[in-house]
């Protein structure tokens with residue numbers, strides 16, 4: 001099988017490529033990435049040398065190139081996205097360009113050459129969940145910030161191409177990922193790195209916002225199952241049901257690192273901040289027979305260890321902006 005992975009130099013895309021080759025050493029994978037925010041070429045430095053792997057530096061918004069390129073592959077998986085909510089609040093434009101227009105370019109290639117499209121979306125498209133409520137794939141989409149609105153728009157585009165043109169496609173909506181190689185501006189790596197540097201660890205608002213967490217290897221494992229067994233035109237939620245408040249996550253990290261809670265600094269909340277995300281992934285568990293394998297607390301400890309050991313990976317990526325306590329207050333257009 002020949003796979004085109006877009007955004008394969010980022011956190012989840014690179015984990016997908018590494019794990020995919022472990023299970024399918026004879027496969028051929030091309031990674032197309034414009035090497036922007038979230039990317040790091042070092043993420044794939046450890047790939048074996050005897051595999052069919054190719055890297056192309058390009059942009060999913062480059063419509064003519066993208067539409068033509070897709071003819072060479074069986075499957076296109078799109079991880080390429082502007083992915084940080086805080087940046088989308090300060091500057092929504094690149095999110096609209098990559099997450100919506102970029103998806104359109106890929107869809108045009110998919111319909112022209114009749115290939116399979118795996119669209120990587122997020123649980124954030126459902127918006128806030130009430131206490132005890134969990135969204136399933138039929139729940140209404142109700143995004144709250146420019147990031148999730150652009151992801152929701154792309155979900156609608158994919159669904160419309162399925163209905164109108166009958167393209168082959170599958171949409172995934174996964175909960176918050178964590179693990180090695182995640183860009184330092186996201187909650188877990190930022191907490192670990194600021195703690196290593198003896199800087200105060202910011203928590204937005206009261207820290208009671210609840211997110212559902214999954215170890216990144218479980219997410220990419222679910223995607224591999226869906227390439228083989230997913231039903232065309234369907235949406236699949238993916239989670240390991242670890243619903244934890246931001247405050248508890250930070251406290252768990254401080255405990256692992258033997259640091260006191262007075263390192264926490266409460267800062268004004270992010271505008272439009274969703275209180276709780278919660279999804280039900282029984283569809284993929286029952287129909288595809290996928291289940292998460294990793295224990296949250298163990299995986300979190302391993303993740304902390306990875307950042308402690310791999311300073312040379314994250315040190316060049318950080319500056320005051322990336323580690324800023326309130327990134328949405330910064331001007332990300334510059």
Ligand SMILES: NC(=O)c1ccc[n+]([C@@H]2O[C@H](COP(=O)([O-])OP(=O)(O)OC[C@H]3O[C@@H](n4cnc5c(N)ncnc54)[C@H](O)[C@@H]3O)[C@@H](O)[C@H]2O)c1
Pocket residue numbers: 006007008009010011012013032033034035036037038039040058059060061078079080081082083098102120121122123151173174175176177178183
């Ligand atoms: N991280 C999470 O918790 C999470 C959860 C659910 C879904 N997702 C989705 O998974 C996908 C990957 O997320 P991630 O955390 O790995 O993001 P990331 O920011 O780590 O990686 C994104 C990658 O896309 C590339 N990219 C960005 N714009 C591009 C463009 N126009 N053309 C080509 N390449 C481009 C970047 O260079 C980077 O390598 C995103 O679609 C995101 O919405 C993420």
